[in-house]
Amino acid sequence: MLNRKQTEPQLSKYLHAKGRALGLPIAGNFELTARCNFDCPMCYVHLKSEDVEAAGRELSAEQWISIAREAKDEGMVFALLTGGEPFVRSDFFEIYHAMKQMGIMVSINSNGSMLKGEVLRRLIDDPPFRVNVSLYGGSNETYRRMCGRAAFDDVIENIAALKNAGIDVRLNVSVTPYNEGDVEDICACAEKLGVHMKLASYMYPSVRVNGGKYGYGDRLSPEKAAAASVRWDVLRFDDETFSKRAEAMAELRLTEEPECPVDSDEGVGCRAGSTSFWMTWDGRMVPCGMMTFPVVHPLELGFKAAWQELRRATSEIRLPPKCKTCPKRSVCAMCAAVCVTETGEFGKVPEYVCRMTDAVISQTKAAYEERKSENGN
Amino acid sequence: MEIKKELIKREIAGETVLIPVGKTVYDSNGLFMLNELGAFIWEHLPEADIAEDICRIVTDEYDVDLDTAKRDVEEFLQRLSSHGII
Numbered sequence: 001m002l003n004r005k006q007t008e009p010q011l012s013k014y015l016h017a018k019g020r021a022l023g024l025p026i027a028g029n030f031e032l033t034a035r036c037n038f039d040c041p042m043c044y045v046h047l048k049s050e051d052v053e054a055a056g057r058e059l060s061a062e063q064w065i066s067i068a069r070e071a072k073d074e075g076m077v078f079a080l081l082t083g084g085e086p087f088v089r090s091d092f093f094e095i096y097h098a099m100k101q102m103g104i105m106v107s108i109n110s111n112g113s114m115l116k117g118e119v120l121r122r123l124i125d126d127p128p129f130r131v132n133v134s135l136y137g138g139s140n141e142t143y144r145r146m147c148g149r150a151a152f153d154d155v156i157e158n159i160a161a162l163k164n165a166g167i168d169v170r171l172n173v174s175v176t177p178y179n180e181g182d183v184e185d186i187c188a189c190a191e192k193l194g195v196h197m198k199l200a201s202y203m204y205p206s207v208r209v210n211g212g213k214y215g216y217g218d219r220l221s222p223e224k225a226a227a228a229s230v231r232w233d234v235l236r237f238d239d240e241t242f243s244k245r246a247e248a249m250a251e252l253r254l255t256e257e258p259e260c261p262v263d264s265d266e267g268v269g270c271r272a273g274s275t276s277f278w279m280t281w282d283g284r285m286v287p288c289g290m291m292t293f294p295v296v297h298p299l300e301l302g303f304k305a306a307w308q309e310l311r312r313a314t315s316e317i318r319l320p321p322k323c324k325t326c327p328k329r330s331v332c333a334m335c336a337a338v339c340v341t342e343t344g345e346f347g348k349v350p351e352y353v354c355r356m357t358d359a360v361i362s363q364t365k366a367a368y369e370e371r372k373s374e375n376g377n
Numbered sequence: 378m379e380i381k382k383e384l385i386k387r388e389i390a391g392e393t394v395l396i397p398v399g400k401t402v403y404d405s406n407g408l409f410m411l412n413e414l415g416a417f418i419w420e421h422l423p424e425a426d427i428a429e430d431i432c433r434i435v436t437d438e439y440d441v442d443l444d445t446a447k448r449d450v451e452e453f454l455q456r457l458s459s460h461g462i463i
Binding site for chain 1: 385386387389390392394396397398399402403408410
């Protein structure tokens, strides 16, 4: 009668599966602002304040609350408030409290620098389901280089305060040319803080902020991105788990479920535009925050009609036929957002990701053999 | 029966779920899902003082004998109690 034996991810999966069958928007991502107090080169959203004004006004709190209410009425259970840095909005808590009071499970993406003082107190009084903090390095020096601010010590202190208050914190780590040497230090930070961490070394081309130029990003080469990914596997897995992963990789299988589900078909396999949507800071709705199209306008159409149109347009997306039959498909990070940001089209093979996948396979094999020889067997 | 936690009941995709609100988020670590009988009992908790009241409401609504109703109601109330909800 009261099902709590299942863990939250299982209940979430179940609701998404039912939502997919019924065409419901189970999860919404709300990019409340493009403004940020950091200035990271790989960011796919961040605009300077003057650019935000030039590009159009951010939505008001009332508009965000209204969209959230319509989405909730259509079935939205989970919402992620993101940015930019969402806490730069002085009316953040107006939006946040309203969404929580609607019976929406709200998580927040933040760079962690503003999670102190009054902001922290208000979060403790009315906690989110989760705070995902982006950790950009393992020192103030790396933060200065990557984010333009030596905020590392502050961010670590703020994460510890959130955790001490009992709020669920996760770390998201993006590896770029500016912090590639910090993977060990970052892993050590996560361990010391006792928080779950997720590392991504594949950076989508920032088509949204560089004039639509696809395939371009201030990022590592595919081989270096693979090296960071494999390094993380070596650090996070014990001998047995890493061995299993390496052996599966040699057979072109994964031992853990990928973050975005892989679909062997040519359509979009993940939740984007199927049970989830992304609202950009200026009021456009897209399947995923990395994409610039298909795009619909809920402020003009109303949420329900916009969602139906987004679902229809997403269902028509076809990924490269060559990828469908590629033997490496199940260990590759290719998806609709990857294809369109790398090539400008959904149906073109994203060569950067092919190279990265090849490098992950060969470097995992090399790391496995090295570990075996270190262990003397 | 007094519901001690802040939970909002919602119908989503044909399922009844309880979403934690306010500081209940600290205790719950996620949402709760109710089956049909659980959702029915949840609706009638405020008008019941003791488990027997709920058993009566259940047997009035459903074609079920008192012993079965008692077993189900007690199991449900026990689960709610173990989460500090009642």
